[in-house]
Structure formats: structure tokens, C-alpha cells
Amino acid sequence: MKKVILSALAVMTFAFYSCEVEPLDTNNINSVDGKGKVKNKEPEAETNCDISLIPDLPSLVNACTTGKGINANGTFFDLTVSDTDLAGDYGAWCVDIDLDMEENECFEASVYSSYGDFPSFYFENPDNFDLVNWIVNQDFVKKESNIGGDFTFGDVQWAIWELIDDNNCQTCDDLGDDWNEDRGQEIVDAALASGEGYEPGPGEVLAIILIPNNFRQTLIIPIPLDCEPESECETAFAFSGDQEDCFINNGFNRWGWSIGPLAEGSNETYEIYAGAGKCDLGKGDLVGTVDVSYIGGDVNVTYNIDGAYSIEETHTYAGNAMFPTDKKGKATVAPGQYAIQENLSGEIYVIAHAVVCD
Structure with a gap:
């Protein structure tokens, strides 16, 4: 199980010739010293696979x-x-x-x-x-x-x-x-x-x-x-357990879920689904879980991604509002705008987003 842990301090950690000996006459040998100056290899046609x-x-x-x-x-x-x-x-x-x-x-x-x-x-x-x-x-x-x-x-x-x-x-x-x-x-x-x-x-x-x-x-x-086939990557969100918390049901065009409200002292685990377009779990894949704790004003989020997948990136929001806001103060669900707010108190909401690849 791969883990990514996030906290309110915004610190992220990842765990996850014969070949026989004979006298040699060097006077008549024209050996190659290093590489010659020659043309580069022609580029190969693109292929739909990864090799190493x-x-x-x-x-x-x-x-x-x-x-x-x-x-x-x-x-x-x-x-x-x-x-x-x-x-x-x-x-x-x-x-x-x-x-x-x-x-x-x-x-x-x-x-x-x-x-x-x-x-x-x-x-x-x-x-x-x-x-x-x-x-x-x-x-x-x-x-x-x-x-x-x-x-x-x-x-x-x-x-x-x-x-x-x-x-x-x-x-x-x-x-x-x-x-x-x-x-x-x-x-x-x-x-x-x-x-x-x-x-x-x-x-x-x-x-x-x-x-x-x-x-x-x-x-x-x-x-x-x-x-081998190239890795396919999907966006993934932690599921609150309530479809009413789907972004689409709250006026946004993209899928995903907000989790909350969470009271001080909460320590819960939620499933993470990848590729669940329109918040339809039937279209998605369960790729792991996320642990969310809110204790003493600190929020800690741990992503537990199944070993069959790799984590390319994560974005986590925690704040008193159901959704973060952009620079203009408008509510947004764009992962690039997510952050864990500091000195939180009262009820909070969390959005846990990841990009996972198989």
C-alpha cells in the first residue's frame, strides 16, 4: 500500500576470442578510442508502449x-x-x-x-x-x-x-x-x-x-x-459517502466530492474512486482510501493507494467552507486551488484529490 501524508503544515512525504589470454601485438591494432563522430540515429516511429x-x-x-x-x-x-x-x-x-x-x-x-x-x-x-x-x-x-x-x-x-x-x-x-x-x-x-x-x-x-x-x-x-501498454492515469477523489456532496450537485461542472462537515476530534477513513465521471461509482474504480483526522485544530490527511497503482500527484483542501475559493473569492473545485488552511476551528470540510496511474 502506497501512502501520502498531508497535514496543515503542508508537508508531504512519500513512502511508497577465445576470450583466452594471449600475447598482444599493439603495433598493428587499429582500435577505437571512445566514440566516433557519426550521425545520430533516425527517430523511431511513436509507439503506444513503455520500455525501459x-x-x-x-x-x-x-x-x-x-x-x-x-x-x-x-x-x-x-x-x-x-x-x-x-x-x-x-x-x-x-x-x-x-x-x-x-x-x-x-x-x-x-x-x-x-x-x-x-x-x-x-x-x-x-x-x-x-x-x-x-x-x-x-x-x-x-x-x-x-x-x-x-x-x-x-x-x-x-x-x-x-x-x-x-x-x-x-x-x-x-x-x-x-x-x-x-x-x-x-x-x-x-x-x-x-x-x-x-x-x-x-x-x-x-x-x-x-x-x-x-x-x-x-x-x-x-x-x-x-x-508494454503505457500507463493510464485517472483523476480520483475521496468519496464522502453522500452523493449530495458531489460537486455537480453543488453547481460545478466537474465531478468529485466534498467531505464534511467534520467536527473537532474527527478521525475517519474514506474510499477513493478514480474515473467516476459524474460521481457515478459504477464508472469508477476503487483505488484506495484516505484517512482524515481533525484534532486540536490540525488536519492530517493520509492517502493509502493500492499497490496496483502509482500516485502521480495529490491536492488536498481543508477549510471551514465546503469549497475553496480562487483569487477572486469565487468558490472553485479546481485541484490547483486546494490548500489546507491553518488554525482551523469549528466544523470543516475536506476535499482529497489524487492522480493515479495503473
Whole structure:
């Protein structure tokens, strides 16, 4: 249950490569230092859904490699995650040329989004993960290269190392016999030309970083970005229990209720309804309750919103009149005019308004 507490003091609180170690010859390596200056990604068409590039992820997973290099299925590793919401089989890519990992090796790893707050000191060029995300979303393997032949997993792996590491493989034994450096460079060039600032969208995949806790090879795996409906928000009011207190019955054009009159010492709980147009409860949804206390001249209001909803904003009125007034002294029910008056005495009225989203 989410709570928002308001008082007369107007204080609000919310609770609610092989990847094997090998000697490196740096004299003949043309590595990418940071990001290239390239064009921005074309804007995507608007979609009716929300996605997050920093989704809720488990902090740790247990995983095992089940294939590597030519024994894997079109990526550098076949990988199985055995626990958490990420449990399943993945095609994985190697990130650090200086570290090792073998086929049929199991490990525990910390999990990070490549767009989130990950320990960047593990990588020579961490700013290039947008380019890597672009690559893994192009499905290069088995597509035709402009220089001839089809792209292989080895071409893709070489390109990832070229972008993220400060050196690349020398013997490159685990990239297969049919990998080609020129095709790998073609992928790098394409990423530099089209992947700057890239963010995957609905139906694409997000590169997740796995950093083993035993100092073995760092990997990336792709997870799908499912398109979820955008949150829908509704205005909500606490219901007095008496439809005669509906704004409409008191000369206003909008729905909602005033609660009262409340005597000194009152301490009551009222239901909150969202989307109840014309004060018709049958059209609305019960989204929580509000606790209202009026003791010693102080008014305290606590919104208790069901966990299925989020609170975007609240507005609360408390005063001796049934409705607040605007700057011209005219009665109003516009939530932006609500305030909890100070030094109240005698009977009072309360209006509790919220915007809630599912």
C-alpha cells in the first residue's frame, strides 16, 4: 500500500576470442578510442508502449557456458542462466580479450544494463556500448557482406572487441576458419556510422552485462524489450459517502466530492474512486482510501493507494467552507486551488484529490 501524508503544515512525504589470454601485438591494432563522430540515429516511429533501458534486473545470476566458438549456435558462447527471472538459454558475446572462459564453465555473475550504472573500469571503451547494442540488433550473422561472403559469428565478435577493448585478438583461433577481419571492420564502420546514441526500442533486444565474480570473462547477453501498454492515469477523489456532496450537485461542472462537515476530534477513513465521471461509482474504480483526522485544530490527511497503482500527484483542501475559493473569492473545485488552511476551528470540510496511474 502506497501512502501520502498531508497535514496543515503542508508537508508531504512519500513512502511508497577465445576470450583466452594471449600475447598482444599493439603495433598493428587499429582500435577505437571512445566514440566516433557519426550521425545520430533516425527517430523511431511513436509507439503506444513503455520500455525501459534500465529494467529491473537481478543483482546476481548463476550461469554456465554450453558451447563456445564453432561449437556455439551463431554467437561466441551458448549460455544458460539457471535462476532468477533471466533463467533461459542465450547467445552470448565475449567483451574482454584479456580474460578467459571455457565451454561448460559455470559461474556466478553480477548483472547490469549496458545503459545503466555499471562498473565502467572493467572496460577500455565503456562509452561504446550503444554501438554494441546497435550491432546485436542487426542480426549480422549469415547476412551478405558488401565485400563478399556472409558475415560470421567471428566477424561480429571481432567487431565487438574492436569497439570495447583497447586491443584485438592476434591468432583469433576461436573465431572459426571463415572469419574475416575486413568483414569485421565493415561491421565496426557500420556501427560508427549508424549506432551513435543508439537506443533499442520495442521488439528489439537490450545488451545485458554479466561480470563473473571469479574474475573470468565478462559477457553480454541480449534480452528482449517487450512492449508494454503505457500507463493510464485517472483523476480520483475521496468519496464522502453522500452523493449530495458531489460537486455537480453543488453547481460545478466537474465531478468529485466534498467531505464534511467534520467536527473537532474527527478521525475517519474514506474510499477513493478514480474515473467516476459524474460521481457515478459504477464508472469508477476503487483505488484506495484516505484517512482524515481533525484534532486540536490540525488536519492530517493520509492517502493509502493500492499497490496496483502509482500516485502521480495529490491536492488536498481543508477549510471551514465546503469549497475553496480562487483569487477572486469565487468558490472553485479546481485541484490547483486546494490548500489546507491553518488554525482551523469549528466544523470543516475536506476535499482529497489524487492522480493515479495503473
